[in-house]
Amino acid sequence: MANLAEFLVETARTNPHRIALRLGEATISYSELDELSARAAAVLRAEGLVTGDRVVLMLPNVPEFVVLFYGILRAGGIVVPVNPLLKAREAAYHLQDSGASLIFEWCPPVGEGALGATQAGVRHVAVRPQEFAAMLEGHAGLADIAPADVNEVAVLLYTSGTTGRPKGAALTHGGLRHNIEATVTGVQQLTADDVIVGCLPLFHIFGQTCTMNAAVRAGAELILVPRFDARAVLEAAGRYGATVFQGVPTMYVSLLEHPSTADLSTLRLCVSGGASLPEEVLHGFERRFGAVVLEGYGMSETSPVISSNHPGQPRKAGSIGTPIAGVEVRLLNDEGGEVVPGEVGEIVVRSPGLMKGYWNQPQETAVAIPDGWLRTGDLAREDEDGYLYIVDRKKDMIIRGGYNVYPREIEELLHEHPAVALAAVIGVPHPRLGEEVAAFVVPRAGAQVEPEELLEFAKRRLAAYKYPRHVWLKDALPLGPSGKILKRQISVPDIVEHGA
Numbered sequence: 001m002a003n004l005a006e007f008l009v010e011t012a013r014t015n016p017h018r019i020a021l022r023l024g025e026a027t028i029s030y031s032e033l034d035e036l037s038a039r040a041a042a043v044l045r046a047e048g049l050v051t052g053d054r055v056v057l058m059l060p061n062v063p064e065f066v067v068l069f070y071g072i073l074r075a076g077g078i079v080v081p082v083n084p085l086l087k088a089r090e091a092a093y094h095l096q097d098s099g100a101s102l103i104f105e106w107c108p109p110v111g112e113g114a115l116g117a118t119q120a121g122v123r124h125v126a127v128r129p130q131e132f133a134a135m136l137e138g139h140a141g142l143a144d145i146a147p148a149d150v151n152e153v154a155v156l157l158y159t160s161g162t163t164g165r166p167k168g169a170a171l172t173h174g175g176l177r178h179n180i181e182a183t184v185t186g187v188q189q190l191t192a193d194d195v196i197v198g199c200l201p202l203f204h205i206f207g208q209t210c211t212m213n214a215a216v217r218a219g220a221e222l223i224l225v226p227r228f229d230a231r232a233v234l235e236a237a238g239r240y241g242a243t244v245f246q247g248v249p250t251m252y253v254s255l256l257e258h259p260s261t262a263d264l265s266t267l268r269l270c271v272s273g274g275a276s277l278p279e280e281v282l283h284g285f286e287r288r289f290g291a292v293v294l295e296g297y298g299m300s301e302t303s304p305v306i307s308s309n310h311p312g313q314p315r316k317a318g319s320i321g322t323p324i325a326g327v328e329v330r331l332l333n334d335e336g337g338e339v340v341p342g343e344v345g346e347i348v349v350r351s352p353g354l355m356k357g358y359w360n361q362p363q364e365t366a367v368a369i370p371d372g373w374l375r376t377g378d379l380a381r382e383d384e385d386g387y388l389y390i391v392d393r394k395k396d397m398i399i400r401g402g403y404n405v406y407p408r409e410i411e412e413l414l415h416e417h418p419a420v421a422l423a424a425v426i427g428v429p430h431p432r433l434g435e436e437v438a439a440f441v442v443p444r445a446g447a448q449v450e451p452e453e454l455l456e457f458a459k460r461r462l463a464a465y466k467y468p469r470h471v472w473l474k475d476a477l478p479l480g481p482s483g484k485i486l487k488r489q490i491s492v493p494d495i496v497e498h499g500a
Helices: 008-015 030-046 063-074 086-097 112-120 128-139 173-187 204-217 230-238 249-257 277-289 362-368 407-414 451-459
Strands: 019-023 026-029 054-058 078-083 102-108 123-127 153-159 167-174 195-198 221-224 246-247 269-272 292-298 305-306 328-332 345-349 374-382 388-393 398-400 404-405 421-430 434-443 470-473
Touching: 008 026, 008 030, 019 030, 019 063, 026 030, 030 063, 030 128, 063 078, 063 102, 063 204, 078 305, 086 112, 086 153, 102 112, 102 167, 112 123, 112 345, 123 128, 123 388, 153 173, 167 173, 167 374, 173 204, 173 305, 195 204, 195 230, 204 221, 204 246, 230 249, 249 269, 249 277, 277 292, 277 451, 328 374, 362 374, 398 421, 398 434, 407 421, 407 434, 407 451, 434 451, 451 470
Parallel strands: 019 221, 054 078, 054 102, 078 153, 102 123, 195 221, 195 246, 246 269, 269 292, 434 470
Antiparallel strands: 019 026, 153 167, 292 305, 328 345, 345 374, 374 388, 398 404, 421 434
């Protein structure tokens, strides 16, 4: 069998008493995690879940996320992890698009997921620690693990595309298993003696594969951090002897700038991804904490790791390294031909971890993977040693503090306001977050609207990391011959104060 949940069962058998999860002083061993996930699977079966049913998880980094993740897989379901910061309309869209039959939402209090579930007509289960524990205690653990083929979908991970509406990348049991194995053995070289800081969100593929699933595969301890806070991360890492840290560049900046005197002498390895890590941050972090930082690259559609700098091999600052085991990368020009070393081309990828496709979107899938190779939309160059360097993005995606923000989604929302005629959303530089979301709006003729009104309109309807902190009104926006807004020609005003 190829069910991803087998990783947990195998580790619980070989390392039953080792700590699997830690949240503060509370710990869960691998044998306990195995039993809890088996009980969660029994709960799901009692709820009527059958093989292939989708279940949405709208939880932060808490033990219940891990229990439910493996419980859903054991019961034969498909996990649909979503950001717990989503608003009701966003949650409803994910529920409807995935065809989910059930959503688990972290409460207190009952949040936007419950409202979204009502809109979508889907059963909602509020997850509160004591009530959740009592619910599991009422069921005997499911004895069997649902069989799964390597090509069957295990996780639907939502990303975005040309339509601006999120699309579900269908990640398979086999693809995820390959990426986890390659990450554990090749990139991180994890063992059961490792202690990993889990501050990357588990609903995101980076945290899901490279921290949670990698830790379970290796039998390592995972320190859960529900919400990133530099002081809390440094104190937890020092107190519990963390050996591995993984994060996005903004996290490294925050940790490097924090005055904490925590002892991180046990830290041996750090992994950075999600955006380019400034070289001065990389070198500064290594000098202060004495741990090697490996920068890598991946995508939701590839489960996610594509390339990385590797331990024991030369590292190159500013490079995303070389492809991991089993992954092939080519750089293509606009005509589809391969570029020579030193020239810039679009990264295309063929990998065992490549998604099966976008959920119920064959046309989008065909555009992204026309010939078995994924078109990433990212531009890079390759040096004479085969190391890759990202130089730009074809896509308009904004990376705000490690979160992917898709301008089209925000533009469509702004167009719902009766005073808006045109809207363009771009990323503007931010010293801490990397990029901040900014909107340029042309009001309808005769309409009266203030930037603050549009900001509040978006804030009420979008997750906190998405809504624009800057809104500027314009008489017109630069347009191309076809009428498409030319975002690169938009003049950005001087920003005196950066939004929080």
